[in-house]
C-alpha cells in the first residue's frame with residue numbers, strides 16, 4: 001500500500017531542541033537573503049496588530065518586536081507551544097495562542113489584524129490545504145490588512161557549484177529523497193501558485209518576489225539546515241511507515257553522510273528559492 005499521512009494536516013517534522021535550533025538557523029539564512037521582516041508594501045505604524053501563524057519558536061515575532069513601537073500587539077499562533085520562546089524572555093506585547101490554522105479562528109481574533117504572517121508551511125500543509133488555509137487566514141484580517149506568506153517547495157532544492165566535471169550524486173540524491181518522500185505524502189504544493197491563489201481569493205495589490213538562497217554569507221548554515229532538515233523530515237516520515245527508497249533511520253543517516261561528503265569534497269552547496277507573496281484585504 002502507498003504510504004499515507006498518519007492524520008490530515010500531519011506536520012512531518014520532529015519537535016526536538018535540535019530541530020528548534022535548525023529552524024532558527026534556517027530563518028537567519030532566509031533573512032540574510034531577503035533583508036526585510038515586513039514587505040515594503042506594509043506600512044509600519046503605531047498600534048499595529050500582527051499575527052504570526054505557524055510561529056514555531058517565535059523568532060520572527062521576536063525580531064519584529066524590536067523594530068515596532070511597544071504599543072503594537074504581536075500574537076503567535078501554532079498547533080504546539082513546545083517551541084515558542086524557550087530561549088529568550090517573551091516581550092510583554094507578544095502572546096501565544098494554540099490553534100490549528102486549518103480550523104476556524106475564534107471570533108475574538110477574526111477581523112482584528114493589520115498583518116498576518118505565515119512562513120515555511122511546506123511540510124505542514126498538504127498540497128490541497130493551501131487554499132483553505134489562506135481563506136481561513138484571511139478571516140483574521142481587518143479591511144486593508146496584509147497577508148505575507150513566505151515559503152518554498154521541495155521541488156526546488158538543488159546542489160549548486162560542484163567542481164567542474166564532477167556530479168554531486170549523493171547531494172542530489174539527498175534532495176531527491178525529500179522530493180520523492182514529500183510527494184508520496186502529498187506535501188508537494190505548487191508554491192508558485194500562491195500568487196494566483198491570493199488573487200483568486202479576492203486579495204488586492206498582490207505581489208510575488210522570488211529569492212534564490214545564493215548569498216555566500218550563510219552558505220554553511222544553509223547546508224546544515226538542509227542536511228538536518230531533510231534528516232528530521234525523514235525521521236518523522238518513517239514514523240510507522242516505510243518507503244521503497246527509505247526503509248530505516250540507519251539508511252537515511254548513511255545517505256546524509258554521503259551527501260555531506262559531496263559538499264566537502266566537491267565544494268558544492270544547497271540552494272532553493274524562497275517565495276514572498278503579499279496581498280491586501282479589500
Ligand SMILES: C[S@@+](CC[C@H](N)C(=O)[O-])C[C@H]1O[C@@H](n2cnc3c(N)ncnc32)[C@H](O)[C@@H]1O
Nearest residue numbers: 011023054055056078079099100101119120124
Ligand atoms: C517549519 S515550522 C516554521 C516555523 C516558523 N514559521 C519559522 O519560519 O521558523 C512550521 C510550524 O508550523 C506549525 N504548524 C504545523 N501545522 C500547523 C497547523 N495546522 N496549524 C498551526 N500551526 C501549524 C508547526 O508546529 C511549526 O511550528
